[in-house]
Amino acid sequence: MAGYTKDQRVFIIEQYLKSNESLAGTVRKFRAKYGRNINLSSSTVKRLVAKFRESGSINDVHSTGRPKTSRSNGNIESVRQNVREHPGTSIRHRGQELQISRSSLQRILTKICISMLTKFK
Structure with missing residues (x-):
């Protein structure tokens, strides 16, 4: 619908x-x-x-599918802090340190970069 x-x-x-x-x-x-x-x-x-x-509503009900755990606010903040402390670390090593998959880490880093770029505009 x-x-x-x-x-x-x-x-x-x-x-x-x-x-x-x-x-x-x-x-x-x-x-x-x-x-x-x-x-x-x-x-x-x-x-x-x-x-x-x-x-009592005409709005769609959000699905109760699998929750997103890898891109939680806690993980995003830990990636931000890790990047500040160790800016030269590769994605693969950073993912191993933080126990986050490489693809999820790439998404988080992209989100962080986009948010930083929009602040400078």
């Missing part, structure tokens, strides 16, 4: 309730207002209404 704007989601909920919970009527009114090119199905209306009734 990420393809619908906030206004469109509100319109869907309002029309569903106004049309006495008619899925087909909601889809017809939506297509009349937003055009026939936007593909809205009755199953999408059902999911949006169920989510609205369950949570």
